[in-house]
Amino acid sequence: KQEVTQIPAALSVPEGENLVLNCSFTDSAIYNLQWFRQDPGKGLTSLLLIQSSQREQTSGRLNASLDKSSGRSTLYIAASQPGDSATYLCAVSLKYSGGGADGLTFGKGTHLIIQP
């Protein structure tokens, strides 16, 4: 059974700092990995999707890396801003035998607070 762990569970840093969120998964045969952002009481916003054949993806101030062999991914946020405050969720899927992606397995998330 796939398990996803996110470290740290919570993080509070001053505005402007660069930071790294960690995600690890137990089954390295993933199909893809997706990072999401969730604001309190809201749905999920997709940030970055990394296919199993890729090593990293970038979008603006965000960079996500994937190391399948070690079962790890990191989300790097550059020059953090108060608007980045949210819960960040990592999710992986295996390849479904009938084709396409399996249902997602999520970590519990990292609750991030950026202090002004």
Next chain:
Amino acid sequence: DAGVTQSPTHLIKTRGQQVTLRCSPKSGHDTVSWYQQALGQGPQFIFQYYEEEERQRGNFPDRFSGHQFPNYSSELNVNALLLGDSALYLCASSLLGQTSFYGYTFGSGTRLTVV
């Protein structure tokens, strides 16, 4: 381009009752998945529908059932509600059968409270 829409946004039900939640996928998507998110936890996969059939199911009891319609929209039904069913229910859509997978798009969720 409309994203994933869910209704209602909030719902209060009594133990033992039945509830139906609705989801319209993102335009161009053909697959709908449902997730349950308890407070402080990551979402848990309930099931996925494709071509009007349940394609895959997570570790949830038969009280949880679903349906997908020809227009790809979907319903989640929960019977004999328990207090522990109180959660945020998220719908996600995707496109199956493409060469590259472009990920899941999530809706804003339905907050279900069972009293």
